[in-house]
Amino acid sequence: MVDYHHWQLDGSAPELYEKYLVPAITVKWAEDLVGRAQPCAGEDVLDLACGTGIVARLASQRMGQGHVTGLDLNKGMLAVARTFSGDGAPIDWVEGSALDLPFPAGKFDLVLCQLGLQFFPDQGRALSEMNRVLSLSGRVALSVFNSIERTPGANAFVLALDRVLGPNSSRIKRGEHAFNEPGELRDLLIGAGLSKAEVRTVVQKVTFPSVLDYVRFQFCATPLAALLGDLTEDDRRETIKTIALEIAGFCHPEMLEGGRFSFQQEGYVGTAYASG
């Protein structure tokens, strides 16, 4: 259980990501994704854009036997992933790009990719790579957030960011929510040669101990840190407080009940099969 009331914000961004964002958000999406994909004992599974490895770990536990590979571009995320030892299927961690997977064709029974596709500079190419490394009967399961208005907490945050830091400051955060229609993801899956593509809308409820904690977390454990990079520590703290106060003005009162910050996050989960 995370002690949210003693946020220890000293640490690298990947360490803070694992400590705060994974328990608050991504473990929920990972349970859903792994539950849908049902990795089985003996399978060879790839967790693409694995970050600190939550999806790989859940898949490994569920499988017991077989093999899991976690791949990410970011060395720091992989360094945190490597600190976990599991009792499930063994996991290897590989540094590499989703656009040029360092694996032979047909290697994997299952490719998982949680909340990663929206960051890839060429999504079609990444999906073609996923298709290439799948075995003949292999399958892919991936998730992306959908439009930011469907995730009211993030929407309030970007509105506050633009008001406090200037128009367009929210560009990076908005980029996490690049998919607007299920058909966009379905077309990409089909365009990459995958078959039987299905896209479902999935909603998770997330809760942070307070709005202030949510904002601090965004600036400590995600690439948004760059936005405040030039400020002194005092100015940084003040700016974070100002943004948190602004957020309240963009929220439905229900989201702030009990002093916490709770909201629904909406995304698309896509599944498809190798072209065979």
Ligand SMILES: C[S@@+](CC[C@H](N)C(=O)[O-])C[C@H]1O[C@@H](n2cnc3c(N)ncnc32)[C@H](O)[C@@H]1O
């Ligand atoms: C929001 S994190 C999601 C991490 C993890 N899947 C999770 O759910 O906790 C997105 C991850 O995508 C990775 N990433 C971004 N572009 C990538 C690329 N071209 N190839 C591989 N990984 C990439 C980032 O380094 C980051 O770890």
